[in-house]
Amino acid sequence: MASLGFAQSFFRRLPDLPKEVQKRIPELLGRFQESTIAGLHLEKPHALADDRGRTIRVTKFWRGVVMAPVEGDHYILFDVLEHDRAYVWLANHTFAINSATREVEIVDVEAMRNVSKSLPSVAGDLRPGAFDAYGNTVLLELGIEAVHLPLVRRVRADTDLDLLSRAMPHSQHEVLEMLAAGYSVREVRAELGIRSSVVSREPDPSVAALASPTVFVPQSARELQEALEHPLELWRIFLHPTQRRIAYREKFAGPVRVTGGAGTGKTVVALHRAHHLARRLPEKHGRPVLVTTFVRTLAEGLRAGLASLDAVTGADTSSAVEVTTVDALAHRIVTEVEGAAPKIVLDDDSLTKIWTAATAATGAPFTPAMLRQEWENVILARGVRTPMDYLSAPRAGRIQPLTRTQRLQVWTAVEYFLGVLGDSGERTFHQLADDAAQYVRSGAAGDLFPHVVVDEAQDLHPVQWRLLRAVVADGPDDLFVVGDAHQRIYDHRVALTAMGINVRGRSHRLRLNYRTSEEILTWAVALLNGQVVDDLDGGLDHLDGYRSAFRGVQDPTAHGYLTAAAELDGLVSTIRGWLDGGVEPAAIGVAARTRRMADDATDALRAAGIEPSPLDRRKRGGVEIGTMHRMKGLEYRAVAVVDVSARSVPLPQAVTSQTVEATLHVQDLQRELCLLHVACTRAREFLAVSWSGAPSPFLKMILEA
Numbered sequence: 001m002a003s004l005g006f007a008q009s010f011f012r013r014l015p016d017l018p019k020e021v022q023k024r025i026p027e028l029l030g031r032f033q034e035s036t037i038a039g040l041h042l043e044k045p046h047a048l049a050d051d052r053g054r055t056i057r058v059t060k061f062w063r064g065v066v067m068a069p070v071e072g073d074h075y076i077l078f079d080v081l082e083h084d085r086a087y088v089w090l091a092n093h094t095f096a097i098n099s100a101t102r103e104v105e106i107v108d109v110e111a112m113r114n115v116s117k118s119l120p121s122v123a124g125d126l127r128p129g130a131f132d133a134y135g136n137t138v139l140l141e142l143g144i145e146a147v148h149l150p151l152v153r154r155v156r157a158d159t160d161l162d163l164l165s166r167a168m169p170h171s172q173h174e175v176l177e178m179l180a181a182g183y184s185v186r187e188v189r190a191e192l193g194i195r196s197s198v199v200s201r202e203p204d205p206s207v208a209a210l211a212s213p214t215v216f217v218p219q220s221a222r223e224l225q226e227a228l229e230h231p232l233e234l235w236r237i238f239l240h241p242t243q244r245r246i247a248y249r250e251k252f253a254g255p256v257r258v259t260g261g262a263g264t265g266k267t268v269v270a271l272h273r274a275h276h277l278a279r280r281l282p283e284k285h286g287r288p289v290l291v292t293t294f295v296r297t298l299a300e301g302l303r304a305g306l307a308s309l310d311a312v313t314g315a316d317t318s319s320a321v322e323v324t325t326v327d328a329l330a331h332r333i334v335t336e337v338e339g340a341a342p343k344i345v346l347d348d349d350s351l352t353k354i355w356t357a358a359t360a361a362t363g364a365p366f367t368p369a370m371l372r373q374e375w376e377n378v379i380l381a382r383g384v385r386t387p388m389d390y391l392s393a394p395r396a397g398r399i400q401p402l403t404r405t406q407r408l409q410v411w412t413a414v415e416y417f418l419g420v421l422g423d424s425g426e427r428t429f430h431q432l433a434d435d436a437a438q439y440v441r442s443g444a445a446g447d448l449f450p451h452v453v454v455d456e457a458q459d460l461h462p463v464q465w466r467l468l469r470a471v472v473a474d475g476p477d478d479l480f481v482v483g484d485a486h487q488r489i490y491d492h493r494v495a496l497t498a499m500g501i502n503v504r505g506r507s508h509r510l511r512l513n514y515r516t517s518e519e520i521l522t523w524a525v526a527l528l529n530g531q532v533v534d535d536l537d538g539g540l541d542h543l544d545g546y547r548s549a550f551r552g553v554q555d556p557t558a559h560g561y562l563t564a565a566a567e568l569d570g571l572v573s574t575i576r577g578w579l580d581g582g583v584e585p586a587a588i589g590v591a592a593r594t595r596r597m598a599d600d601a602t603d604a605l606r607a608a609g610i611e612p613s614p615l616d617r618r619k620r621g622g623v624e625i626g627t628m629h630r631m632k633g634l635e636y637r638a639v640a641v642v643d644v645s646a647r648s649v650p651l652p653q654a655v656t657s658q659t660v661e662a663t664l665h666v667q668d669l670q671r672e673l674c675l676l677h678v679a680c681t682r683a684r685e686f687l688a689v690s691w692s693g694a695p696s697p698f699l700k701m702i703l704e705a
């Protein structure tokens with residue numbers, strides 16, 4: 001009986017395959033398990049970069065790309081592609097097993113050739129080589145293949161290293177990047193889980209490949225079916241060593257912080273950690289593990305992910321994990337303690353009206369927006385409860401100084417605001433979190449949670465952090481926090497330490513983006529234009545070493561139109577093109593800065609006979625459309641970001657005027673830029689950015705490049 005292993009690259013492709021092709025995959029395994037080799041009808045193309053390359057028919061138009069063994073009958077499926085692409089792929093790629101990590105790797109031979117042409121030659125360049133300090137033996141031990149050493153020796157500068165990333169298997173490139181970033185050889189080994197210092201090679205690479213951490217070998221059709229239905233679970237098998245070490249560590253002595261750019265698997269790691277912690281709870285436990293995130297839709301995704309992990313591990317963590325948003329948690333605590341559901345002000349305009357009235361009532365010389373900022377980001381954020389406390393409260397990050405008299409005027413306005421809300425018995429969500437935190441601290445809210453896992457941490461307000469800090473006792477594995485300040489789309493900035501969450505010595509950064517093609521990622525990072533953001537703990541974060549795990553088929557497109565109507569026509573034809581190319585409607589996302597533009601796009605698609613699924617409604621299945629804010633945490637095969645026009649991005653009404661508060665102005669601009677970055681990094685393969693009239697100033701760098 002022959003066996004078939006499924007490489008990680010196949011599972012990455014899986015969600016993008018047409019449904020009828022996906023359905024045929026289990027059959028493929030059956031054929032290997034039942035047939036003789038001759039009966040498999042493997043085809044050996046004439047043009048092959050690697051003699052082991054074969055294709056196998058999946059449907060009339062689709063072919064599996066398979067590595068055949070030199071001897072024996074262990075096969076590996078690497079990809080499933082349209083007929084012609086499968087042949088081109090095999091003409092350009094070779095297979096290899098990383099001698100240090102045992103990962104199966106694919107080498108793009110043509111890309112390697114191109115890189116070789118572009119790298120500086122050793123002879124003509126007097127600059128020292130970037131890896132001169134490391135001998136060949138060390139590099140080989142770390143998994144750099146001997147054939148790549150001559151290229152590695154030619155790397156002089158970061159740009160050369162970037163070039164190499166276009167062709168070299170990423171497990172090898174990652175080693176080089178870490179060394180270049182100053183990691184010691186020991187640290188590289190520890191981080192990547194490279195144990196042996198002896199270079200060992202298996203006699204038969206196809207046998208070794210089956211034992212590779214990046215190949216899944218199902219023992220039965222049922223096991224494969226489960227893997228296909230719950231691909232997330234596969235990341236347990238395929239988790240990058242860095243991810244695995246964090247998610248499955250036996251114990252952390254205290255809070256943990258995991259940062260990393262978009263698509264680096266932070267949510268996946270958080271899910272695995274939560275599942276691991278839940279399985280470790282004693283059978284008779286009190287509260288479950290608490291998993292929180294920002295919005296309801298993301299909480300639903302986390303719940304589905306945990307159910308998926310349950311399905312494949314055979315565990316039942318349904319009563320051992322609670323997934324909720326921080327707002328819902330606060331609401332529940334307050335309802336339980338007060339015995340009635342609190343009334344919440346949901347409408348932002350109502351709040352603005354109260355602040356406007358507060359300004360008029362107190363005669364204070366401030367704008368409603370400034371008063372609101374002061375209330376949210378100083379008074380509420382710092383837990384200031386009296387005018388005396390407010391007079392001495394630090395206002396770090398705000399350059400417009402306030403005199404004592406002005407602070408008292410602000411306080412009068414705040415009292416007015418609280419009075420109006422108090423009279424109507426209403427609270428904002430932030431007040432609710434504040435109240436809930438106080439109830440928990442006073443012991444009125446019952447038992448604490450054993451562990452808390454926080455996703456999308458960058459957008460939580462300090463009062464929400466106070467609540468999360470309060471609901472779990474200080475101690476081992478108390479808080480597990482994942483986030484990325486490059487994706488901060490609300491105004492809240494905190495230093496975890498200031499919130500009583502000390503992550504020193506327990507901070508990890510993920511660097512490999514599994515979602516977005518290299519072409520799209522390069523674009524989305526260029527968009528950020530070197531913006532400096534924080535690391536969630538008062539320090540600075542960076543995107544060094546952040547890169548994509550795969551190359552795509554297309555560069556992002558950027559297109560301007562004369563009118564909004566023409567842009568919507570353009571959107572329709574872009575989406576038609578994707579649909580015609582085989583992209584499923586639900587694998588397409590459309591993002592706009594404003595709700596109005598999202599609605600216009602919805603109408604335009606509907607009028608063109610393309611079914612839209614607005615993200616703020618529950619019905620799914622069509623092309624998903626929403627504001628950039630709603631795109632947070634989601635991902636699509638193809639994304640159109642529309643109306644990236646000067647009048648909408650940055651949105652003028654969301655940006656404090658420079659004359660009112662210069663620091664806020666800069667922060668607001670950064671937030672708007674991050675929002676655009678978030679929208680663009682939702683795309684896996686195709687990204688189309690468009691505008692009408694003048695383009696957004698954020699596109700300037702990219703359009704001029």
Ligand SMILES: Nc1ncnc2c1ncn2[C@@H]1O[C@H](COP(=O)(O)OP(=O)(O)OP(=O)(O)O)[C@@H](O)[C@H]1O
Pocket residue numbers: 008012232235238239240243260261262263264265266267268269484487513514515632633634635681
């Ligand atoms: N080790 C891995 N191998 C392959 N794919 C992975 C791996 N880890 C995560 N992924 C996939 O990468 C994509 C991004 O993962 P995830 O959503 O967890 O990233 P994230 O860092 O939380 O992203 P964002 O911050 O943009 O929301 C998902 O499709 C996920 O299944």
